[in-house]
Amino acid sequence: MPPDNDPAAQAGNNSSDFVRKLYKMLEDPSYNSVVRWSAEGDSFVVLENEKFTKTILPKHFKHSNFASFVRQLNKYDFHKVRHNEESGDTPYGRDAWEFRHPEFRADRKDNLDNIRRKAPAPRKPAQAEDAFPASQQIVVLSESLAATQHQIQALQEQYFELAQTNKVLVNEVVSLQKMVRAQSQVSSELITHLNNIEDRRRNSRHSAHSSHSSHSGPSYHAANLGLLPDGADEPAAELRRAREILNGVSPDSQADRELERLSVAYHQNGSPSDSASSSIMFPQQQQQQQQQQQQQSSGPMSLVHDPLNDPRHMVYPVGQTTGIDPFHSDHIHNIPYSRPLSNPNVMAESSQISPPSKDQVGSIWGGKKPQILLVEDDKTCARIGSKFLSNVDCVVDTARNGLEAVDKLNHDSERFDLIFMDIIMPQLDGVSATAMIRMVAPRIPIIAMTSNIRQEDIQTYFQFGMNDVLAKPFTRDGMVRILKKHLSYMLKDPQSQGLTSDDANQAVGAPGPGPPAAQGYANAPSGMTIATMASGAQVKFEQTPIQSPATTASWHSPGQMQQTSPNLDSGGYMSAQIGSGPGGMVLTPGGSQRPQYTNQVASHVGTPTLNRMPDGMVGLDDRPEKRQRLYGPSQGQGAYVQ
Amino acid sequence: MVDFGDHVDDATFSQILEMDEDSHDFSMPLVSNFFEQADETFEQMDAAVESKDLSELSKLGHFLKGSSATLGFTKIKDNCQIIQQYGSNLNVDGSAEPDEDVCLRRIKDALAAVKVDKAELEKKMKKFFELEK
Incomplete structure (x- = not known):
């Protein structure tokens, strides 16, 4: 058998060799400041990682790789002792590593043979996780998600800070280089000047013997005038040396070019810095010249690129479905949606001119009349x-308040097709009620009715599962518009009822943005009109007229996000329903339901949300112009209380 | 037709009237209920002014604002808005008004005004529904 060089195999053959070495190492008191037993003698601490790796590891383990030392420890079932770093409870300092094995004790040298290499055990943490209740899994997942988000944010901040510092340093170095260049220029001028003086001095002194000295330089004199080696010759030699040193320094080193490249990259404002630097990579020579020019004129153009204020630099490393809190104010405030008050007059006019008569609108619905819950x-x-x-x-x-509404939904979550929900109400406000309703009726369109149409407030409504906003004081036409948009699948004939393709497009984003629409396309019969095709989410329901959320598993209403609702402390009220009710389908993260949760998050991050924003404001357009006055932006409506 | 002047936003109110099927079977009781509701709210407001309960005043202002706005009773709505604003320690332009006494004084003024508005409007409405009968 050939000698076995694999350390792992060695360890396997001689199970306690590593442990003995370890114990021996700890017996050496001279290592006390680097590695030693803990006070209790039941664990050992590596206090100075670097010193330990460089000096002690090679002596005892014939390598200097701390990571593989830790791996070895893990193989022998040693565990790192974790200290709570948050609370600052690190008895040996932040960078110390403490390891423990139940059998490995300072006072039990005889016990070392009991410490054996672990048998490579098959991993089964997944199964253990499945034993968790589903809700707990969500909590764990969302907690780890939040932690990851924090980490990413911290890393981003750190990265920006470093980038900033780096930029400053590069600029500093470049300016230092310029200074050095100037200095050497000055030096060489001085040397030339001194040379001339020297020459003149010699000429005046030795003009008698050497008439041609002026163009043969000081060396000529030095060689010629062997008489005065210490006096007249010395300064000339110094000057020569100085010149040699100056000439010996090459200003065109590779490092300089790199530096210049960086400095230019930082100064190229207006284009993302990554593309700027990549464009510089290629034509080095040409670029060099440009850079020279740019550097000379860099004063005015150095509107320094600030990555922190540039949303393009908000890199989301884990893709759009995870790692981001889509409701973080950064994102929410960056959602580019315009206030829809641009043409209230047009809207008001059209609603004035043609007040639809009863028989005209009386029968807009197909088979079933919509069941509406009005919470006010x-x-x-x-x-x-x-x-x-x-x-x-x-x-x-x-329903006269949120609690009554929740009660009604709790009693029969499938009874209603749409809910109009006031926001400020006694007992339970509309937002909290929505959050609770979402647990049993994840897909029902819930429309906020409010005079509070500030952007942040509307964002909050959407965030807590509401689908649209109807501005108060509401009008009949505003209500009809909402109905047509969100219940287009119930309309007798969506097109003839004036649901333009525009409206239909908007409707796609409304009750179930993103994935459900795609699903709808797949299900749509080939003969569908474009308008109904576009409102894919609704098309689905033509085929499932019972509208049971349980049978439409692919529905991802934003309302599912209610799991994060702070108002759910009263969620116990609904909890009895969760297991059996249709809401349970959605809230159960196990099995095939889980990916939908992430899908649904994605739909918040993706464009459908953006579409939904202006869409949600449509109802506001319907108000006659006069009534805009008090709420109008000109009066600083932001400060109006609801 | 009675001229409501600046008391009523015609567009909004006519929407309500459109809902009537037989004479004013819908709008008339609605309006008279609103006036009852307004009277009740005024009483509560008086009590809140007495006890200097600004937040209660804000709540009441908001409450009556909602129904008056939905009916298109502009003047009442505007004064309710003022009551709501000062009840939240805010001026009408939205800036903070930390002085509670100032707030209370403004609320008293608005409350007095809104009572007058309501009385005037009620008269006009009565006349309107009489004529239309």
């Missing part, structure tokens, strides 16, 4: 809203 604490508003809705042939039920 104000009697007058509720009556008017109900009237408007029943006027367009909807069956209306009302």
